[in-house]
Amino acid sequence: MSTTRVSFGSVAQLSLYQLEQAQSQLQDLQSQLASGNLITKPSDNPGGAVQALAYQSDLARSKQYTTNVTDGIGWLGRADSVLSDVQTQLQKAASLAVQGANATVDQSGRDAVASQIDGIRQAMLADANTSYLNRPLFGGTSAATAYNTTTGAYQGDTNTVSRTVAPGTTVAINVTGPQVFGADTVTSGGVTSPNPNNVFNVLAQLSSDLKAGNINAVNTDQTALSAAINTVSDSQAVVGARYNQLQAAQTQLTTQQNSLQTTLASLVNVDFAKAATNFTLQNNVYQAALKATSMVMQQSLVNFIQ
């Protein structure tokens, strides 16, 4: 029978190695428990670290999309309330027109109505020039106020303002002045003339017809006015639809963020119950190794030779 010769030094060396192993595993668990993170450095789990980075980026992007959407919702909410006011004012103008078209009203009465219409026109222009956080709501991508307050001419452009709500997905949030209030001019047969259905033109025409006492023309203006009211309410419907779309996007983003958070957490966060159990287990292993070492290292023939 052959036995392996064991040297005093090698027992000590091996015991030390095993103790160190147990201690280092204990330390890993301890650092997991203390930091709450399974991945504290890329080498802990290289694949997981890359995934965690990707999830973190997605999450940051998603949060930024929420910021974009919130900004868009603010913009559209403001536009909606302005358009409601425009509607109210135009309804008021329509009823004033009915009043002015009444043959029983004398010229001074019509003049009074006309000056009210002028007031409404100014209020309309103020509405059309509303800005949201310094950005004109109805001016397209122009930085200037949308309408010239004296002439009622449109100064903006017809470009789209949009918000990014998802990777590669933008949603238009603006309606331009011409879309809401009608184009300034119309071109027919090569001839460009002021657009009779433009809100500001209609109101100016109505006012001047009232002042001139031209009842027939006032009746025509009423038709144009109701056409203008229809255009405004169409725009409001568009605004409402986009508002809903952004709200849906917001809800979706919140859901997406929750799910990203959960996935990220399951990837990088420590399951405390599991880690604590492992820690206790590993601690027992360490204690056992210590005990065994202390017993083995004590024993040699020296103890028995007197």
Next chain:
Amino acid sequence: MSDIAAINTALSGLYAAQDGLDTTGNNIANANTPGYTRQRVDQTAAGGSIVTGTYATNNGIGTGVSITGIERVSDGYLEARSLAGHATTSNLTQTQTILNEAQLGFAEPGANGLSAQLQNFWSAWDNLANNPTDSGVRTALLGSASNLSAALNQAASGVASTRTSASAQAMTDISTINTDLAQVAAMNKTIAGETLNGRAPNDLIDQRNSLVDSLAQLAGVTTQAGANGTVNVFMGGDTLVQGGLAQSLYAPPPSSTTTGNVTLTVGANGPATTAGGTLGALVAAVNTTLPNLLSGPGGLDGVANALAKAVNTAQANGVYWTQTAGSNPPTYSWTAGPPMFTDAGTGSSTVTTAATIGINPSLTASQIAASATPPAGTTSPTSSGQGDGSNAQTIAELANSTTGPDSVYHSFIGSLGNQVSQLNTQVSVQTQVSLQVDQSKSSVEGVNLDQEMTQMLQYQQAYAASAKYLNAVNQTIQTLLAAVQ
């Protein structure tokens, strides 16, 4: 055999037992001495005189015991395996330490790493897209671009400083190695001298072998036994110690922290050589491993390059406006966006390294090209397009690009993590392997107290018995003397 000769036999027994006890004592005393190899008394039975003469006869009875030497109980094969194991372990451990330090410098995954800075940067573009006319948002974007390029600079300089420490450590190691080599050669000389004089310089051999072991860890040297107990030391095919002669290693420090290699030569102008062990790992880290983190495929320089390329191209696709000087009513001229990131060294819009990426020094907040229209070069009488953020939207979406800086950076972190993780595995396997060899070596060469105690009893008994024999011989002679009186 004469009675007088019998006294000698008893004496040789006493001496042998005494030497045995002394050797055992020495073994016990050195049970914990690093590098100590246990020793054993070699003894043979001494025969009688074989030269017959008139009065000298030999009746076949031996004349006691003679000590032929005190031998080191060593195993050449295991010693060589142990050296190789130590060299590999220290090589891997050193590389592991360096790369681990490098990966910790990136603080990923976390809220303070480069990845988070990239996200802030893209978000700033989105904020600009939402508020193209707001100068505060523009300034904030410039700020986050400058933070991002500073973070890239910092990451690169972290790697560079690790590299500097590694090359300084290599220089220190080289001078330690040269001292050790000279000492090994000096010890070789003494050992050869002692051996030629018939003495056994066992303790000196142990000390020299300890030095050789530390050389193996430092430089990955291998050995070959020479004449008269000397040992020849080799490294990567070059002879470093031949008997009593030692060469020295030489390496000029690298010319800069980012470029310049450490070239190791034997002697100041000698042939280039390759080290193993710690020095090998340090030289490899300085020459390849650490530079590769920056300029290697998928390295950090690639992140800086991708960032500058993507953003600069997108900037050039967009436009910004300036009010034409002296125009009333104002007119606006539109210009393509200038590069946002330039190389701090060359000023070029093509950025090649993470260490030199910087913000274009001439870029002002108003030159950030948030708008996509009108086309560059046009002059417009209106402010149309100034509220357009669609180019900023496009740039913000670069965050999702599969070839963009984010994606390059994520792969970089993944591959760095992989390298360290592989090294962790290799180190733990190699430590086990090396431990096994050391255990085997120790089981041959190390001191076992049980064995020493047993031998101590053996020698003690032998000594007592020899003393008793001497007493018996003495009494015999006394008896004889009394008879003749």
